[in-house]
Amino acid sequence: ASELWRARWGADSRSLSMATATSIMRVQQLLLARFDAIAGRHGLTFARYEALVLLAFSRSGRLSMSRIGERLMVHPTSATNIVQRLVAQGFVERVPNPTDRRGAFAVITDAGREAMEAVTADLEAVDFGLGMLDDDAHRALFELLRTVRVGARDFDA
Amino acid sequence: ASELWRARWGADSRSLSMATATSIMRVQQLLLARFDAIAGRHGLTFARYEALVLLAFSRSGRLSMSRIGERLMVHPTSATNIVQRLVAQGFVERVPNPTDRRGAFAVITDAGREAMEAVTADLEAVDFGLGMLDDDAHRALFELLRTVRVGARDFDA
Numbered sequence: 375a376s377e378l379w380r381a382r383w384g385a386d387s388r389s390l391s392m393a394t395a396t397s398i399m400r401v402q403q404l405l406l407a408r409f410d411a412i413a414g415r416h417g418l419t420f421a422r423y424e425a426l427v428l429l430a431f432s433r434s435g436r437l438s439m440s441r442i443g444e445r446l447m448v449h450p451t452s453a454t455n456i457v458q459r460l461v462a463q464g465f466v467e468r469v470p471n472p473t474d475r476r477g478a479f480a481v482i483t484d485a486g487r488e489a490m491e492a493v494t495a496d497l498e499a500v501d502f503g504l505g506m507l508d509d510d511a512h513r514a515l516f517e518l519l520r521t522v523r524v525g526a527r528d529f530d531a
Numbered sequence: 532a533s534e535l536w537r538a539r540w541g542a543d544s545r546s547l548s549m550a551t552a553t554s555i556m557r558v559q560q561l562l563l564a565r566f567d568a569i570a571g572r573h574g575l576t577f578a579r580y581e582a583l584v585l586l587a588f589s590r591s592g593r594l595s596m597s598r599i600g601e602r603l604m605v606h607p608t609s610a611t612n613i614v615q616r617l618v619a620q621g622f623v624e625r626v627p628n629p630t631d632r633r634g635a636f637a638v639i640t641d642a643g644r645e646a647m648e649a650v651t652a653d654l655e656a657v658d659f660g661l662g663m664l665d666d667d668a669h670r671a672l673f674e675l676l677r678t679v680r681v682g683a684r685d686f687d688a
Contacts, residue, residue, distance in 0.1 A: 390669040391659035395562060397676040402559035403604040404683045405552060447560040502548035506682025511675055512547040518664070518672045519554040525663025526561045 408503045412496045416489050417463065421446070425456050426465060426490040429482040436479040438471060465489055565660045569653045573646050574620065578603070582613050583622060583647040586639040593636040595628060622646055 409420040418426075428445055429437060437445075443453030457480045460466035465486030471477040482490070507515065566577040575583075585602055586594060594602070600610030614637045617623035622643030628634040639647070664672065 390666060390673070391661045391664075392654075394661055394664065394669050394673050394676075395566075395659040397673055397680070398555065398559055398562060400604075400685060401676050401679050401683075402555055404680065404685055405555060407604065408683070409552075447557075447564065497549075502552040503683065504548045504551055504679065506678055507548075507551070507675070509547060511678065512551050514671065515675045516547070516551050516554055518668055518675070519551075519558050521663055521668065522558050522661065523554070523561065526558075526565070526660065528557060528561055 405503050408500070409497065412500070413493050415496065416492050418465075418489060418493060421448070421452075422456055422460055422465075423490060423493045425453075425460060425480075426482060426486050427494075429466065429480060430487055430490055436469065436481040438474075438477050438479055440477070442480060460486065463489075562660050565657070566654065569657070570650050572653065573649050575622075575646060575650060578605070578609075579613055579617055579622075580647060580650045582610075582617060582637075583639060583643050584651075586623065586637060587644055587647055593626065593638040595631075595634050595636055597634070599637060617643065620646075 406420060409423075413420045413423045424446055425442060428442060429435070439453050439457060440450060442457065443450045446453060446456075448456070457466055457468070460480075461468055463485075465483055467481045467483055469479045469481055471479050504512070563577060566580075570577045570580045581603055582599060585599060586592070596610050596614060597607060599614065600607045603610060603613075605613070614623055614625070617637075618625055620642075622640055624638045624640055625635045626638055628636050661669070
């Protein structure tokens with residue numbers, strides 16, 4: 375679509391922004407389609423895999439639903455849905471939150487950790503779909519994206 | 532998460548890929564959250580806005596459901612759902628496809644075009660959320676993403 379926009383509005387800064395934004399969206403879609411297919415081999419979606427990664431690397435090994443939603447940048451309803459499916463698969467357990475009776479913590483199980491490692495190995499085997507970039511290109515791309523994240527006040531950047 | 536991965540697996544090429552992939556996903560989420568909020572002011576989501584842009588700039592002014600799904604890289608069910616909502620809002624009309632009785636074309640209405648232009652104006656006003664990048668950074672980022680798209684065989688790249 376960016377080519378059409380450029381034809382209409384000319385190559386000024388705003389159409390540069392449109393072109394870059396469109397490209398970011400497109401590349402994310404291409405990667406997500408690939409990652410979903412890979413996660414699917416292990417009975418997961420990429421979103422559920424991301425939740426497992428988050429839990430596996432959380433300091434206390436457990437996270438509240440609200441924190442999961444926040445970190446994954448998904449709606450609380452989606453976070454609940456993701457965790458419910460992981461619980462049904464035996465990859466996550468719910469434990470009560472002692473300080474909030476209505477809340478609950480999610481904890482990754484051994485089976486969840488194994489599934490996560492299996493997906494990770496497959497993603498690594500295809501270089502996370504980014505084998506067309508050499509190390510310098512990776513560093514340049516990461517830095518440019520970091521500039522965007524800092525500018526957008528990403529708490530993790 | 533990429534920092535944790537790097538701590539575990541070291542800064543080899545595969546963790547560079549992981550870091551870049553994570554960054555792409557993150558930046559897309561940050562932009563999407565912003566774009567959804569902007570589209571929301573005009574009763575749209577960014578996905579529905581994208582469908583309107585696609586229809587507005589299609590050569591014949593109309594597209595089949597399957598083509599919409601393909602271009603937006605969403606599941607056919609999601610494409611149908613997006614178009615149904617746009618039809619309910621009066622932004623799109625369904626017309627029969629003469630060569631496929633089960634299929635249908637979607638056509639953008641004048642109201643749809645107005646809503647699309649209004650969202651576009653608001654997105655331009657915030658520089659598509661990418662005001663932190665100067666022109667050179669835009670060009671560098673666009674080119675790096677283009678390398679990914681070509682490598683991933685994006686038909687539009």
